[in-house]
Amino acid sequence: MPKKKGKISFVTLGCPKNVVDSEVLLKQLYSNNWELASETEHGDVAVINTCGFIEDAKRESIDTILEAVQLKKQGKLRKVIVMGCLSQRYEAQLRSEIPEVDAFIGANQLEEVLLSVGGSLKKELLGERILLTPAHTAYLKISEGCDRPCSFCAIPLIRGPHISRPLEEIVAEARALAAAGARELVIIAQDSTYYGMEIYGKRRLAELLRHLSEIRGLEWLRVMYAFPSGFPEDLIEEFKVNPKICRYLDLPVQHVSDSILSSMRRGVDSRTLKKLIAQIRSRVPGIALRTTIIVGYPGEGEREFQELLSFVKETRFERLGVFTYSREEDTGAYALGDPVPEEVKDERRNLIMEAQQQISLEMNRDLLGQTIRVLVDRKEGDAAIGRTEHDAPEIDNEVTINDAADLAAGQFYDAVVVDSGEYDLFAVPLKKKAQDP
Numbered sequence: 317m318p319k320k321k322g323k324i325s326f327v328t329l330g331c332p333k334n335v336v337d338s339e340v341l342l343k344q345l346y347s348n349n350w351e352l353a354s355e356t357e358h359g360d361v362a363v364i365n366t367c368g369f370i371e372d373a374k375r376e377s378i379d380t381i382l383e384a385v386q387l388k389k390q391g392k393l394r395k396v397i398v399m400g401c402l403s404q405r406y407e408a409q410l411r412s413e414i415p416e417v418d419a420f421i422g423a424n425q426l427e428e429v430l431l432s433v434g435g436s437l438k439k440e441l442l443g444e445r446i447l448l449t450p451a452h453t454a455y456l457k458i459s460e461g462c463d464r465p466c467s468f469c470a471i472p473l474i475r476g477p478h479i480s481r482p483l484e485e486i487v488a489e490a491r492a493l494a495a496a497g498a499r500e501l502v503i504i505a506q507d508s509t510y511y512g513m514e515i516y517g518k519r520r521l522a523e524l525l526r527h528l529s530e531i532r533g534l535e536w537l538r539v540m541y542a543f544p545s546g547f548p549e550d551l552i553e554e555f556k557v558n559p560k561i562c563r564y565l566d567l568p569v570q571h572v573s574d575s576i577l578s579s580m581r582r583g584v585d586s587r588t589l590k591k592l593i594a595q596i597r598s599r600v601p602g603i604a605l606r607t608t609i610i611v612g613y614p615g616e617g618e619r620e621f622q623e624l625l626s627f628v629k630e631t632r633f634e635r636l637g638v639f640t641y642s643r644e645e646d647t648g649a650y651a652l653g654d655p656v657p658e659e660v661k662d663e664r665r666n667l668i669m670e671a672q673q674q675i676s677l678e679m680n681r682d683l684l685g686q687t688i689r690v691l692v693d694r695k696e697g698d699a700a701i702g703r704t705e706h707d708a709p710e711i712d713n714e715v716t717i718n719d720a721a722d723l724a725a726g727q728f729y730d731a732v733v734v735d736s737g738e739y740d741l742f743a744v745p746l747k748k749k750a751q752d753p
Contacts, residue, residue: 321434322394324350325359327384328448329377330367332504332540332710334400336457338365339445341426346446348435361395361433362387366402368474370642377402385416397421399429401474423475424460443489450693451497452726453709455504458486458524462506463514464543465581466570467648468610468641471506478507480515487527490534499726500536500691501528502708507543509551519546522554529560535728536691538708540566545583547592555600562705563600567593568608572627573620576613581648586627593631604706606635609668612661613641614652621664629671634679635712636672638665673738676713680736687732687746690715692725700725704741715741 324345328338341363346352353359362384366377377400384396395418403410404422411420419432427437447454461476462469490501503525505511512520521539528537537560542551544567555561571577572586597603609628611621628636640661643654692702693709700720707713717723717731723745731743 320351321349322351322360323353324361324363324433325353325355326363326365327380328365329380330365330369330373330401332455332502333457333506334365334367335448336445336455336504337400337423337426339448340442341365341429342446342448343441343444344426344430344438345433345435347438347441348430348433350433350435352446359393361397362393363397363399363429363433366398366400368400368402368405369470370639370644372642374402381410381414381417385414388416395419395433397429397432399423399425404474405470443485444492447496449709450725452499452691453693454493454498454501456486456490456493456501456528457481457504458508458511458521459505463510464507464545464583465648467579467581468570468613468644470644470647473646475506478510478514480510480512482515483512483520483524483527486524487531490528491531494531494533497533497726499534499728500538500709501534502538502540504540507541508539509542509546509548519548519551522548522550525551525554525558525561529558534560536560536562536705538562538564538705540708542567544569544589544592552596552599555596555603563603564606564706564708565596565603566606566708567596570608570610571613571616571620571624573616573623576616576620579615579649579652580610580613590631604634606637606708606712607633609636609638610641611638611664611668612656612658614649614655616641616656616664625664625667625671628668629675632675632679633672634676634706636668636675637711638668638672640665677736677738680713680738680741683733683741684736685733687730688715688741688743690717690729690731690743692717692720692723692727692729694725695720695723700729702729713739713741715743717743717745719744 367373387393388396397419398417399421401423403420407420421428459480461478462472463478574585688704690702692700694701698721700717700723702715730746733741733743735742
């Protein structure tokens with residue numbers, strides 16, 4: 317067996333798309349005879365996969381880099397490699413300000429990262445990954461980049477134009493993930509509903525989901541990042557008829573004021589948004605809609621915010637997250653400045669989340685006494701922690717099943733809801749036997 321080159325630690329920041337990039341790279345590093353270390357200080361080399369999407373993410377990335385540099389100064393690391401979105405966007409500035417870093421490498425540059433640690437690209441392993449998620453849940457990235465002109469977003473500047481992966485390649489990767497034990501695949505992209513357009517001349521997400529649902533062992537297919545403008549009609553029908561697609565859809569609306577939506581260049585107005593939401597809910601009963609909101613965008617006065625707050629209360633999204641506006645260089649909205657004070661942004665975010673907290677609590681209380689199907693993610697003593705089909709990993713609600721000593725992670729169980737909080741459910745097993753697919 318070839319001698320190991322040393323220990324390499326990996327830190328992944330940002331979105332699930334970064335997680336997939338890291339998983340692919342970890343497989344390559346392992347195949348290049350690097351031993352993978354669980355903690356940064358336990359490695360000889362640290363690789364940091366950064367996020368550069370908004371100010372908070374950039375700050376977290378820089379803090380992580382500085383922590384690794386400090387370990388290098390103390391002699392606990394030989395090398396620090398920085399890759400990903402922050403490095404792609406600010407390479408020259410970072411090189412100047414943090415010269416202790418050995419290499420800054422941008423997004424989608426797998427081979428350059430391998431070369432920086434004395435490795436080489438194993439083309440025969442492309443598509444294979446070492447999962448950073450539990451084995452029963454895996455992300456499946458179907459495309460890269462984005463063609464949308466959203467004025468607040470730097471992703472096209474960082475990741476480039478939208479490029480779909482061939483359908484056959486995605487299905488082959490999904491088969492391998494299922495064979496390795498994946499029961500749930502979380503479909504991710506910058507814009508999942510645009511899948512297939514630039515290589516097939518039409519949107520093919522619904523068709524892709526049909527192919528994925530035929531793979532033995534897969535139970536849940538979860539769709540994230542579905543752009544509302546130009547939403548494909550056949551996708552709604554596929555949700556309706558395909559039992560393996562989770563009754564869950566991530567549909568980021570960002571705002572509802574027509575003036576703000578127009579300035580954001582979202583390609584959709586409030587009337588169209590509301591019509592789409594009503595159509596999805598009427599045709600797919602029981603679906604949980606997740607959305608994201610931006611508050612404090614330039615031009616958002618009190619009237620526009622109150623319109624947004626009323627929309628949240630009336631629409632009653634099952635899941636919702638809020639960001640405060642982050643002014644990003646070279647984006648369309650940069651020239652508008654950042655006129656809404658930070659304290660106003662924070663206040664508006666809190667008001668939205670207070671409204672959503674009450675909505676979530678009421679929805680959870682409606683589940684008391686009901687039987688729900690839960691995928692167990694992990695065990696904590698005699699309790700099992702899992703999710704329903706209405707909850708994506710890491711970002712949504714969890715279910716705690718007590719008296720669950722016989723339950724196993726990675727399995728599905730029926731449980732009866734006995735208590736609830738704003739964002740969590742508490743249940744007991746309906747029966748002590750895992751359900752086979």
